[in-house]
Amino acid sequence: xxxxxxxxxxxxxxxxxxxxxxxxxxxxxxxxxxxxxxxxxxxxxxxxxxxxxxxxxxxxxxxxxxxxxxxxxxxxxxxxxxxxxxxxxxxxxxxxxxxxxxxxxxxxxxxxxxxxxxxxxxxxxxxxxxxxxxxxxxxxxxxxxxxxxxxxxxxxxxxxxxxxxxxxxxxxxxxxxxxxxxxxxxxxxxxxxxxxxxxxxxxxxxxxxxxxxxxxxxxxxxxxxxxxxxxxxxxxxxxxxxxxxxxxxxxxxxxxxxxxxxxxxxxxxxxxxxxxxxxxxxxxx
Numbered sequence: 001x002x003x004x005x006x007x008x009x010x011x012x013x014x015x016x017x018x019x020x021x022x023x024x025x026x027x028x029x030x031x032x033x034x035x036x037x038x039x040x041x042x043x044x045x046x047x048x049x050x051x052x053x054x055x056x057x058x059x060x061x062x063x064x065x066x067x068x069x070x071x072x073x074x075x076x077x078x079x080x081x082x083x084x085x086x087x088x089x090x091x092x093x094x095x096x097x098x099x100x101x102x103x104x105x106x107x108x109x110x111x112x113x114x115x116x117x118x119x120x121x122x123x124x125x126x127x128x129x130x131x132x133x134x135x136x137x138x139x140x141x142x143x144x145x146x147x148x149x150x151x152x153x154x155x156x157x158x159x160x161x162x163x164x165x166x167x168x169x170x171x172x173x174x175x176x177x178x179x180x181x182x183x184x185x186x187x188x189x190x191x192x193x194x195x196x197x198x199x200x201x202x203x204x205x206x207x208x209x210x211x212x213x214x215x216x217x218x219x220x221x222x223x224x225x226x227x228x229x230x231x232x233x234x235x236x237x238x239x240x241x242x243x244x245x246x247x248x249x250x251x252x253x254x255x256x257x258x259x260x261x262x263x264x265x266x267x268x269x270x271x272x273x274x275x276x277x278x279x280x281x282x283x284x285x
Contacts, residue, residue, distance in 0.1 A: 006134045007256045013140035015248025016147025017206035022228035023240040024195020030171045030235025032188045035093050038100040040222030046071035046200020047213040048108055054120040064204045071200025072193045079192045105215050116214035119207035139208050154237045171235045227266050231273050233283020242281050
């Protein structure tokens with residue numbers, strides 16, 4: 001029972017990291033129809049910068065701000081200079097953003113070298129709490145609390161504000177919204193940058209959960225984020241949360257009890273969802 005409790009908590013903490021990464025991708029895909037393959041590279045950008053700054057300053061908060069801001073700036077450059085000309089051109093979007101994966105990865109190779117970047121855990125979060133016969137890292141509890149707080153804030157933004165109403169309306173019928181005189185462009189730009197900022201944030205706080213980051217992390221994490229969007233559904237904060245936590249818990253528990261199947265569990269969930277509920281568990285139609 002102790003192993004199960006620790007496994008579930010570990011899965012929830014991993015799930016909240018996936019939620020922070022995938023929710024921005026889900027909103028951008030649902031609102032703008034942009035397949036941003038470089039989203040994982042933005043996660044890596046935030047992680048490398050944030051962890052570097054955090055280690056230099058000894059402050060996790062400063063590191064988080066540095067990583068999130070840099071990811072947001074890079075995303076703004078990509079959207080304003082390139083993707084703004086490619087709306088509703090999915091193949092071109094994929095090719096351009098895929099190119100940015102290589103550009104960003106090679107820039108990091110040039111700046112930081114080929115060695116992986118280790119995580120930063122401040123002394124205040126370096127301990128562990130006892131669960132039965134096992135210990136559970138305090139920094140993972142912090143990830144759960146921060147992820148939960150951001151989830152509530154994003155849900156409130158989407159469901160309870162005028163901007164959120166416009167975002168939902170834009171997902172359902174962008175042409176009708178534009179016909180009513182509502183300019184979706186600033187909302188689209190804001191959603192795109194917000195998604196990147198959340199990814200950069202996740203790169204810093206989630207590095208201890210992921211065991212650090214390396215130059216392949218951007219590509220690997222993108223495919224996991226896509227799986228979260230498929231399972232939870234595109235265009236919904238709640239869907240991203242459910243999909244992320246479900247994949248996080250399932251992956252962690254299967255890794256604990258059936259290690260041989262760990263690499264398959266995410267894809268099994270994806271296949272089942274695509275067969276029985278193609279729009280995702282809580283996706284917008």
